[in-house]
Amino acid sequence: MNVASRFRTLPETGESVQFTLDGVPATAPAGVTVAAALVAHTGAWTRQTAQGAPRTAYCMMGVCFDCLVEVDGTPNTQACMTLLGDGMTVRRQTGLRNLNGGHDG
Amino acid sequence: MAEVDLIIIGAGPAGMSTAAVAARGGLQVLMLDEQPQPGGQIYRNVAQNRAKRGFLGQAYAAGVDLVDALDHPGITHVAGATVWRLDKGPQVTWSRGGKSQTTSAAHVLLATGAQERPAPFPGWTLPGVMPAGAAQILMKTAGMLPKDAVLAGSGPLLYLIAAQMIDAGSPPQTLVETQTFTQMLGATPHLPRALFGLPTLLKGLGLIAKIRKAAVPRYTAASGFHATATESGKIQFSFRAKGRAQSLTCGLLLTHQGVIPGTHITRAAGIAHEWNAAQGAFQPQHDLWGETDQPGLHVAGDGAGIGGAEAAAAAGELAALNILCQSGRISSDTRNQRAAHARAALFRARAIRPFLDAAYPPPAEILAPTDETIVCRCEEVSAGAVRQAIGEGAQGHRQIKTSLRCGMGPCQGRMCDATLRGLLSEGRANRPISPPRARSPIKPIALGELAALSFPQEEPA
Numbered sequence: 275m276n277v278a279s280r281f282r283t284l285p286e287t288g289e290s291v292q293f294t295l296d297g298v299p300a301t302a303p304a305g306v307t308v309a310a311a312l313v314a315h316t317g318a319w320t321r322q323t324a325q326g327a328p329r330t331a332y333c334m335m336g337v338c339f340d341c342l343v344e345v346d347g348t349p350n351t352q353a354c355m356t357l358l359g360d361g362m363t364v365r366r367q368t369g370l371r372n373l374n375g376g377h378d379g
Numbered sequence: 380m381a382e383v384d385l386i387i388i389g390a391g392p393a394g395m396s397t398a399a400v401a402a403r404g405g406l407q408v409l410m411l412d413e414q415p416q417p418g419g420q421i422y423r424n425v426a427q428n429r430a431k432r433g434f435l436g437q438a439y440a441a442g443v444d445l446v447d448a449l450d451h452p453g454i455t456h457v458a459g460a461t462v463w464r465l466d467k468g469p470q471v472t473w474s475r476g477g478k479s480q481t482t483s484a485a486h487v488l489l490a491t492g493a494q495e496r497p498a499p500f501p502g503w504t505l506p507g508v509m510p511a512g513a514a515q516i517l518m519k520t521a522g523m524l525p526k527d528a529v530l531a532g533s534g535p536l537l538y539l540i541a542a543q544m545i546d547a548g549s550p551p552q553t554l555v556e557t558q559t560f561t562q563m564l565g566a567t568p569h570l571p572r573a574l575f576g577l578p579t580l581l582k583g584l585g586l587i588a589k590i591r592k593a594a595v596p597r598y599t600a601a602s603g604f605h606a607t608a609t610e611s612g613k614i615q616f617s618f619r620a621k622g623r624a625q626s627l628t629c630g631l632l633l634t635h636q637g638v639i640p641g642t643h644i645t646r647a648a649g650i651a652h653e654w655n656a657a658q659g660a661f662q663p664q665h666d667l668w669g670e671t672d673q674p675g676l677h678v679a680g681d682g683a684g685i686g687g688a689e690a691a692a693a694a695g696e697l698a699a700l701n702i703l704c705q706s707g708r709i710s711s712d713t714r715n716q717r718a719a720h721a722r723a724a725l726f727r728a729r730a731i732r733p734f735l736d737a738a739y740p741p742p743a744e745i746l747a748p749t750d751e752t753i754v755c756r757c758e759e760v761s762a763g764a765v766r767q768a769i770g771e772g773a774q775g776h777r778q779i780k781t782s783l784r785c786g787m788g789p790c791q792g793r794m795c796d797a798t799l800r801g802l803l804s805e806g807r808a809n810r811p812i813s814p815p816r817a818r819s820p821i822k823p824i825a826l827g828e829l830a831a832l833s834f835p836q837e838e839p840a
Contacts (some may be wrong), residue, residue, distance in 0.1 A: 333494070334516040338756065338790050344592055
């Protein structure tokens with residue numbers, strides 16, 4: 275589902291960086307966390323739980339772990355504790371994860 | 380042999396203040412912090428926001444002095460460092476960039492601050508519902524302003540964020556407050572003491588005046604929070620106020636029910652904890668200097684009991700003076716003399732707290748939510764399932780965790796421990812409930828990172 279961002283980003287001058295979310299190119303200001311870039315990009319879920327419930331970044335300070343995403347191939351990365359780098363590949367996670375962070379099917 | 384004199388865990392106001400005083404006193408200080416910049420959550424990104432984002436206000440901007448004081452040859456600040464273990468010695472094990480290492484110190488100060496109190500109600504897990512403090516972090520770090528937001532809950536932070544949103548040109552759609560007139564009346568006996576913190580009190584009244592002037596609609600004594608998602612992804616927020624059912628549609632529902640100390644590391648370190656009934660939270664026991672019952676360990680700031688940023692900075696100074704004294708750098712007479720200023724600052728900063736605690740308590744429906752409410756976000760355990768386990772004889776956090784996996788997910792109970800306590804204490808107010816155990820690693824780390832280290836044999840618990 276496409277949901278517009280629930281935030282308005284102030285037009286501050288500064289560099290921007292490119293990243294992809296599930297293969298789709300996106301842009302964010304330099305210096306922000308992956309979680310900030312994600313919620314600025316979409317108001318929809320960025321993770322689905324084992325039971326399929328939609329979640330997105332919640333506490334923004336490393337406490338709740340609801341912002342877990344795959345960053346540059348590393349699953350279960352805390353998006354709110356990771357600074358967005360230029361060219362980063364971010365993937366949303368769905369369902370129950372196995373020990374390697376991937377899932378069985 | 381200690382590698383440094385003092386390790387400070389957490390670079391908020393308490394940690395920063397301790398670092399400056401200890402380093403000026405001649406100690407070598409290693410400051411470990413999870414975030415990319417010093418400041419903690421309250422002064423998050425403050426040095427980067429020097430000449431911009433003025434809507435965050437003067438009290439926030441003042442935090443830059445604490446950051447600037449870290450520029451001292453005795454202080455090594457390591458950003459992006461996650462402490463996940465604390466052993467006797469003391470020895471601190473921390474992870475950075477996927478690698479862990481252990482550092483020993485003569486003294487460790489735990490200044491890990493607070494987290495927002497989990498505020499569960501049906502729908503609180505939906506995208507579009509988030510803590511108000513989380514939205515404020517986005518304002519501070521990314522210049523992102525909440526759009527079409529309802530602020531719901533209670534406490535001074537709710538007013539501060541509303542005022543910041545107004546000043547930023549993105550005022551909240553509505554304020555839905557849970558505190559009641561009776562609670563406000565019950566808090567008035569604490570007002571005379573609060574007058575010692577008059578500037579703080581006036582600042583609070585100023586925030587409320589700003590919200591009134593901006594004509595933001597307000598409800599008080601609201602209850603029965605319930606959120607659902609609409610077809611287009613908006614949040615439908617229903618509650619009861621003014622004697623009838625209310626419903627608001629919004630882009631973002633920002634909730635807040637005060638803050639509680641983050642105690643995973645202090646509990647894992649074996650420090651004794653006590654229940655603070657006025658604040659409804661566990662906190663590590665400590666003396667007037669922040670010294671704990673564990674050798675070499677001091678605590679300061681909101682992680683030791685909620686007092687706010689100014690109290691945290693003062694407590695950090697006191698801890699630093701005590702550590703300087705124990706390190707033989709100053710005499711106890713000098714320590715006591717130099718402490719007078721910080722003690723007075725601490726008294727003034729804490730003077731308003733009993734009033735705030737009584738006027739803005741978390742409502743019962745948040746502490747022990749309805750059966751359908753998810754309590755453990757990680758493992759998706761409902762309050763009803765927890766109540767059933769308690770009815771079947773589960774006593775305490777550990778047995779509920781073993782029977783339901785509640786608290787066994789990656790957040791390690793940070794989002795459900797407080798609610799479990801509320802559910803456990805339903806109908807048995809006089810029964811003491813122990814703080815839940817916390818064990819290393821107190822933050823998840825990769826198995827490979829763990830395997831790359833060797834540890835001394837741990838004493839059986």
